[in-house]
Amino acid sequence: MTPVIDIRDVWKTYDLGETQVHALRGVSLQILPNEYVAIMGPSGSGKSTLMNMLGCLDTPTSGHYEFRGQNVAEMSDNELARVRNKELGFVFQSFNLLARSTTLRNVELPLIYAGLSPEDRHEKALKACEQVGLGNRWKHRPNELSGGQRQRVAIARALVNNPSLILADEPTGNLDSRTGEEIMALFEDLHRLGNTIVIVTHEDDIAAHAHRKLRLFDGQIVEDTLTDKGQAHKSKSR
Amino acid sequence: MKYALRELIRFRFELYESFRIAIEQVMQHKTRAALTALGVMIGVLAVTLMGTAVGGIDKGFNDSLALFGKDVFYVGRWPWADVGSDWRYYRRRPRFDFDDAQRINQIIAQTPDSVLEMAVSRDDRYRTVRFEKNSIEGTRIVGTSSTYPLVSPMELDEGRFFSEHEDASGTRVVVLGYDVAEVLFPSVSPIGKNVVIHNQPFEVVGILARQGSFMGMFSMDEVVVVPQKASPSARWDHRDVDIMIKMREGADKNAAYSEIEGAVRRVRGLMPEADNDFEINRTELIEAQLGPVKQGVTVAGLFITGLSLFVGAIGIMNITFVAVRERTKEIGTRRAIGAPRRAILTQFLVEAVFICLIGGAVGLGFSYILQELGKNIMPMFPLVFSWKLMLIAVCASVATGILSGFAPALAASRLDPAEALRHD
Numbered sequence: 001m002t003p004v005i006d007i008r009d010v011w012k013t014y015d016l017g018e019t020q021v022h023a024l025r026g027v028s029l030q031i032l033p034n035e036y037v038a039i040m041g042p043s044g045s046g047k048s049t050l051m052n053m054l055g056c057l058d059t060p061t062s063g064h065y066e067f068r069g070q071n072v073a074e075m076s077d078n079e080l081a082r083v084r085n086k087e088l089g090f091v092f093q094s095f096n097l098l099a100r101s102t103t104l105r106n107v108e109l110p111l112i113y114a115g116l117s118p119e120d121r122h123e124k125a126l127k128a129c130e131q132v133g134l135g136n137r138w139k140h141r142p143n144e145l146s147g148g149q150r151q152r153v154a155i156a157r158a159l160v161n162n163p164s165l166i167l168a169d170e171p172t173g174n175l176d177s178r179t180g181e182e183i184m185a186l187f188e189d190l191h192r193l194g195n196t197i198v199i200v201t202h203e204d205d206i207a208a209h210a211h212r213k214l215r216l217f218d219g220q221i222v223e224d225t226l227t228d229k230g231q232a233h234k235s236k237s238r
Numbered sequence: 239m240k241y242a243l244r245e246l247i248r249f250r251f252e253l254y255e256s257f258r259i260a261i262e263q264v265m266q267h268k269t270r271a272a273l274t275a276l277g278v279m280i281g282v283l284a285v286t287l288m289g290t291a292v293g294g295i296d297k298g299f300n301d302s303l304a305l306f307g308k309d310v311f312y313v314g315r316w317p318w319a320d321v322g323s324d325w326r327y328y329r330r331r332p333r334f335d336f337d338d339a340q341r342i343n344q345i346i347a348q349t350p351d352s353v354l355e356m357a358v359s360r361d362d363r364y365r366t367v368r369f370e371k372n373s374i375e376g377t378r379i380v381g382t383s384s385t386y387p388l389v390s391p392m393e394l395d396e397g398r399f400f401s402e403h404e405d406a407s408g409t410r411v412v413v414l415g416y417d418v419a420e421v422l423f424p425s426v427s428p429i430g431k432n433v434v435i436h437n438q439p440f441e442v443v444g445i446l447a448r449q450g451s452f453m454g455m456f457s458m459d460e461v462v463v464v465p466q467k468a469s470p471s472a473r474w475d476h477r478d479v480d481i482m483i484k485m486r487e488g489a490d491k492n493a494a495y496s497e498i499e500g501a502v503r504r505v506r507g508l509m510p511e512a513d514n515d516f517e518i519n520r521t522e523l524i525e526a527q528l529g530p531v532k533q534g535v536t537v538a539g540l541f542i543t544g545l546s547l548f549v550g551a552i553g554i555m556n557i558t559f560v561a562v563r564e565r566t567k568e569i570g571t572r573r574a575i576g577a578p579r580r581a582i583l584t585q586f587l588v589e590a591v592f593i594c595l596i597g598g599a600v601g602l603g604f605s606y607i608l609q610e611l612g613k614n615i616m617p618m619f620p621l622v623f624s625w626k627l628m629l630i631a632v633c634a635s636v637a638t639g640i641l642s643g644f645a646p647a648l649a650a651s652r653l654d655p656a657e658a659l660r661h662d
Contacts, residue, residue, distance in 0.1 A: 052656040055574065057573075057574060057655045057656040057659070058654075058656050077578075077579060078578050078579070078580075081573065081576050081577065081578040081579070082576065082578075084573075084574060084575065084576045085575065085576020085577075086576070090571075090574045090575060092571070092659070096567065096568075096570075096571040096574075096659075098568065100262050100266065101262075109572070109575055110575040110576050112251050112252065112255050113248070113252070113572075113575065113576040113577045113578070113581060114248075114576065115244060115245075115247050115248030115251055116251075117251075157575065161576075
């Protein structure tokens with residue numbers, strides 16, 4: 001099985017004039033299809049850098065990165081945009097929705113850059129809305145929706161292109177705990193449907209929803225374990 | 239090939255999206271958009287008004303050329319130019335008389351292969367014209383012969399021009415200019431009525447059709463035409479007569495000029511070594527005088543246009559930079575979900591162009607209203623508003639938008655997506 005993510009000895013160095021900051025120092029990581037991974041770590045641990053790397057928003061200074069067998073490290077800016085558009089779905093802490101646009105239009109947005117016709121966009125976006133439980137809310141604007149509903153719009157937008165990897169950066173960070181649980185339940189559903197999910201978080205109880213937990217410290221992976229759920233899942237599938 | 243086609247379709251959707259965003263943004267920041275568009279609006283207003291004015295001058299000039307009659311030379315003491323301090327010299331030149339036209343006609347008749355057709359004499363007086371209680375002071379009284387319509391084209395609104403017989407006998411008949419007839423006879427037909435010119439009764443035989451005029455100059459609407467022997471000037475010794483000479487259609491102007499020169503010199507009895515003591519004026523001379531006026535309007539218009547478009551462009555550049563700053567996070571989000579750099583560049587360029595187009599459209603609207611008002615206030619000045627001007631206005635707006643939006647749009651497209659996402 002081709003891994004979705006295959007990173008080997010990746011370094012990311014920021015050149016700040018006099019000093020050099022090593023945000024990632026020799027990270028290696030494989031993520032297989034339908035894995036559910038949580039990335040944890042304190043601020044400054046290189047968590048965001050790794051996240052940007054996985055999301056093809058950034059390329060490594062050195063090392064090897066293959067996304068579903070495609071060499072990302074050597075891609076041009078346009079090729080990276082294409083990969084993000086086709087293979088990746090982003091979910092952000094602050095939702096990052098277009099404030100003046102309806103749910104449907106927000107969800108459609110990736111499909112515009114994919115070059116789909118308005119009819120196809122409409123159909124796919126409606127399906128994605130349904131999938132996240134927003135069925136009848138596709139005419140609403142973000143300011144007419146609750147926080148949980150907004151995050152559902154963002155998740156629908158991430159799903160609409162049928163991506164190989166859903167990348168969520170603190171997806172519950174702006175939500176109260178009950179709504180957060182609802183969103184995590186939605187991620188679990190998506191995982192069960194076969195999606196590959198990576199969640200970046202600093203909360204243990206959120207990470208506990210995932211099946212595999214990575215801990216980052218000082219630019220290196222210091223822990224890579226199965227969570228309780230992961231253990232249970234593994235024993236069940238055996 | 240297939241790839242290029244798919245890219246084109248993609249770009250089309252991106253373009254739609256960009257226009258949609260542009261409309262949303264303008265609706266959201268109405269005041270900002272209006273203030274930004276002001277510079278472009280003034281620029282387009284200036285360029286269209288300038289074009290309208292130049293077009294008007296051209297049209298007015300061509301119209302008045304028609305009033306002068308094509309292929310007509312005007313022989314007289316004075317040149318059609320500013321003589322400055324030389325006026326004493328011209329004033330000392332001997333005058334022409336009514337008979338001189340007849341003599342020139344005889345010479346034309348004797349010349350084999352003459353390129354000239356006919357000479358007609360004409361002189362002007364300014365006198366009061368009255369009918370019952372209505373009168374016009376200082377009306378231009380043109381004394382001429384019955385052949386005048388052959389040289390100076392004119393249409394009659396009513397009645398007829400005076401006949402050869404009336405001309406020869408000096409019968410007191412008159413053809414009224416359109417405006418003169420309007421003022422003197424507001425309610426009744428003037429034909430057959432007697433008007434009083436300089437205390438003499440004249441029977442109205444005809445009315446000229448409306449000719450219009452060019453900025454109040456050269457109009458035949460405000461004159462009356464009488465046989466020269468009946469003119470008030472006929473009994474004056476120092477009348478100052480012009481001789482209009484028409485050349486044959488299609489003849490060479492220079493040949494006509496030299497033939498006229500020879501004929502007039504013969505009439506004047508000039509020795510071969512003597513200088514001309516007369517002037518042969520042509521309509522080209524007026525055109526030459528009009529040139530600098532047109533040029534002045536054009537230069538002033540272009541200057542104002544350029545300046546306001548420049549100021550407008552700076553405003554739009556500034557506001558687009560602000561928009562890019564404000565919406566950095568949105569740019570990051572769009573990049574993250576797969577917008578290529580080109581899409582971001584297009585988006586902000588389209589926004590800038592859109593604002594310019596609004597400014598251009600409003601400017602065009604204003605200039606249309608202004609020229610409609612102008613038509614009512616100054617009916618004498620023909621204004622010409624054309625599709626060409628609209629096209630120029632639209633092009634100027636789009637060009638301003640692209641030039642001013644390019645730097646900020648490029649900056650937006652070059653933002654690092656990861657950093658843009660972190661922006662608040």
